Amino acid sequence: MSFCVVNKDKAKVFELVQGEKELMREKLNLMICRPGKLIVFEGIDGAGKTTVHKALKERMRCRDDIVFSGEPTNGEYGKKVREALRDGNISEKELLYLFIQDRIEHVKEVVIPALKEGKVVVLDRYYLSTVVYQASELFSMRELLFLNSLFSPAPDLVVYFEVPVRVALERLGKRGEVLSVFEKEEKLREVKANYEKVLGFFDVVRINALLHVKELVSEVENVVIDFVDRRWR
Secondary structure, rough: OOOOOOOOHHHHHHHHHOOOOHHHHHHHHHHHHHOOOOEEEEEOOOOOHHHHHHHHHOOOOOOEEEEEEEEOOOOOOHHHHHHHHHHOOOHHHHHHHHHHOOOHHHHHHHHHHHHHHOOOOEOOOOOHHHHHHHHOOOHHHHHHHHHHHHHOOOOOEEEEEEOOOOHHHHHHHHOOOOOOOOOOHHHHHHHHHHHHHHHOOOOOEEEOOOOOOHHHHHHHHHHHHHHHOOOOO
């Protein structure tokens, strides 16, 4: 694929990624030999994946072969992303740029080192979220998928939390927090449809996120444990 870089904002994002030559080499090396595995939790806001991710991190805290992380991170750029999502005072192009910066840092400092050590990395959101949430006139979903794949190792497994938009909105409302720019009905319906367009490119396990939280955690734990154990067979 080639980019028609005629927009300066588009060029800025593309140049950011193109500048990470060493990171792209590391990513390519992992395509040839990847000792570890990468599992990613995805779904619309309110699907319950963050709750499950936190619960599994606690349950598996004694396992040194599993690394739990997520995006946006708690790093410099991740904090800026969270602030921007909360306040809504940022343009789409600026937000995308922050997400990419945060992911570059995350992949470089957490994801690739853990995979090289032969560990299983379990993420709460990854670049699929950027693809489905931030596709716009600036970048299409296909372009975002390609752009992120230049430096980000592909997931070995995507655990997709399926939930109706109305239920997700009810859950978000019960949190008592101000909804982010992404947590609106029209946006969530668009994102849910976008997920269906890109999930076919990955190995996916679909989870019924309407289950009671304890059942949901147990079901996802079984999926993760089964996947981890299969590595050694």
